[in-house]
Structures are given as structure tokens and as C-alpha cells.
Amino acid sequence: MRADGTFIAVEVDDTAASDPELARKLSEACPVDIFAANGKLEIVEKNLDECVLCRLCLDATPAGTVKVMKLYDEGSIL
Numbered sequence: 001m002r003a004d005g006t007f008i009a010v011e012v013d014d015t016a017a018s019d020p021e022l023a024r025k026l027s028e029a030c031p032v033d034i035f036a037a038n039g040k041l042e043i044v045e046k047n048l049d050e051c052v053l054c055r056l057c058l059d060a061t062p063a064g065t066v067k068v069m070k071l072y073d074e075g076s077i078l
């Protein structure tokens with residue numbers, strides 16, 4: 001799954017996104033509530049551009065599960 005804001009896009013591996021435990025971890029990790037867990041993962045599009053590039057979502061999940069892309073920097077990956 002992927003969602004795009006104006007400045008930031010977030011992509012989460014589809015298999016991982018359906019894992020309730022991973023959804024919970026992401027919803028707890030992100031300080032600006034970009035992830036919500038309702039049994040499965042949701043990306044909260046209205047919060048995407050609040051991303052502070054803290055990498056906590058990357059640290060909370062296996063490598064490659066989450067990608068944070070800087071659309072203002074030609075889509076470079078955090």
C-alpha cells in the first residue's frame with residue numbers, strides 16, 4: 001500500500017500491512033500519527049506531510065517493510 005501527500009509518500013509492503021501486530025507497532029512508533037491500526041494498517045493521508053523524518057517507523061519494522069519517500073527531493077528514500 002502507498003499513500004502520497006504533497007511532500008511525503010509512504011509505502012508499506014502489502015503482506016506486512018495486513019499484520020495486526022505490525023500495524024500496532026507502526027501506530028505507536030510514529031510521533032505524528034501517520035499510521036493507524038484498525039485490525040490492519042491504515043495510512044492517514046492528511047498527516048503525511050507532518051512527517052519529521054525521524055526513522056522510528058523504519059526502526060520498528062523489518063528492513064524494507066516501510067519506505068518513506070521525499071517527494072520534494074525527487075522521491076529520494078529516507
Ligand code: SF4
Pocket residue numbers: 010029030031032033034050051052053054055056057058068
Ligand atoms: S519517519 Fe517518523 S514521522 Fe515520518 S512516517 Fe516514519 S515514524 Fe512517522
